[in-house]
Amino acid sequence: MKIGIVTPTFYPYPGGISEYVYHTYFELRKRGHEVKIITTFFGDGLTEFEENIYRVGRSIPILSNGSIGRVAFSLQLPKKIKRILDAERFDLLHIHEPLVPTLCLISLRHSRTVNIGTFHTFAEFSLGYFIFRPFLRRYNKKLHGRIAVSESARNFVDRYFGGEYRIIPNGIDIDRFNRVGKIKKFDDGKLNILFVGRLEPRKGVKYLLKAFPLIKKKLPNSRLIIVGSGPLAGYYRQFVPRAFEEDIWFEGLVTKEDLPSYYSTCDVFCSPATGKESFGIVLLEAMASGKAIVASDIEGYRHVVTHGQEGLLVKPRDSRAIADSIVEVLSNEPLRRMLEENGKRKARQYSWKNITSRIINFYHDKMKVASVH
The missing domain is CATH 3.40.50.2000 (Glycogen Phosphorylase B;)
Structure with missing residues (x-):
């Protein structure tokens, strides 16, 4: 044909x-x-x-x-x-x-x-x-x-x-996100939280940045890695408290070849989108990489992630809910392992x-x- x-x-x-x-x-x-x-x-x-x-x-x-x-x-x-x-x-x-x-x-x-x-x-x-x-x-x-x-x-x-x-x-390209190496500068024992997406309002990164100080209070050994570019990159940097500058990394737009290594490096993936997402390909990428997810409870994401099965879904625009769920996933290893295994299994269908x-x-x-x- x-x-x-x-x-x-x-x-x-x-x-x-x-x-x-x-x-x-x-x-x-x-x-x-x-x-x-x-x-x-x-x-x-x-x-x-x-x-x-x-x-x-x-x-x-x-x-x-x-x-x-x-x-x-x-x-x-x-x-x-x-x-x-x-x-x-x-x-x-x-x-x-x-x-x-x-x-x-x-x-x-x-x-x-x-x-x-x-x-x-x-x-x-x-x-x-x-x-x-x-x-x-x-x-x-x-x-x-x-x-x-x-x-x-x-x-x-x-x-x-x-x-x-x-x-x-x-x-999802299952093989591309499976069994890849980690980013060396972040492979130091800290708990890595990853965001991947365009830096624009509907991706909700502002609420994750506001959640990070709450996370640090309970998990001082945590770090936030932000992958992506967009018109509001400079604006979002204003939400970084001076005390946490060393633990919030804006990586910009990374290559297609390097992206799987960022997923491999993280301990939890977070997508705090505010809405207008029809599907959520980043959720599939995280699942294929065997990573637990914390994401907004919005219509497009519910078709990919079931709350309590592959990840935890939280109220959109709620920084405290984001922080609490990330802390729960990072503090509860049996829960995290269960979410990772379920996500990997589900990703194969895609x-x-x-x-x-x-x-x-x-x-x-x-x-x-x-x-x-």
Whole structure:
């Protein structure tokens, strides 16, 4: 089968969609499918398989869903996309966030094949979907199949565009996070608390920083490691008390190769997101690494972590609850070991091999229906 994958974000730009496309691309090719990716330019740093990637336009940042989204911009975008689709003649076009401008929506508009859309986003409200729903409905009707990465993502998009959605979650590269070495400078016997994520309001790192002094009172031998970058990095440094400067480390954006070692180094992983998370790939990464989790009790996270099984879920924006749960996990070794083992076991269900098999089965189902019509 000849498959085109259209994605609003891709490497070198990091994120859940980039990971999804990267791994499904390789899994599909392993099974004999011809696959091309259509995306845009994100500055320096290309992949090792650029010969199978079309990059159209330039990525520009926009404020979206309490985060910084990216859209492709080029005056020639419609013409270039149409030329690519006409030349490639894909058997199937898999579009991530198919109703989001500009690249994805234009690709759907010009597609003349079987169209599959995957919806990743969760929010309480979308002004864009609400205002442009009448316009977008005709594009939604061009989708032969719809995938949502979680119940949260499905419920969100179904509010504006009803239809049948298959839940196929994000996956995880199990081998990448299994049995890797630790970061030497942090492998000194201290209890390491790890945060991984973009430094923006909805990731909730402010509440973890406020929780850390409470943790230090009960566990003086603890340290907080923050991995990630973002527009508020400087702002969050203001929450670091001078007395704890030596034990709060801002590591910035780390390489894909180094990230598993940070997970391996930690004793507990914390994701204090305030909401608007459709799935929580960082939770899967921590589970695959065999680490106990303390995370916010929000809809997107409940689909990954069961409270008391793979981690402890706490009230969002509650620094004291975050501190109490982290102290509980770090002080109770039997509890921590149980959470780690359960998490590792559950993560295996999300291997990209399993997830891609489910995607391929969905392709075949929808292609059969399309051929009948």
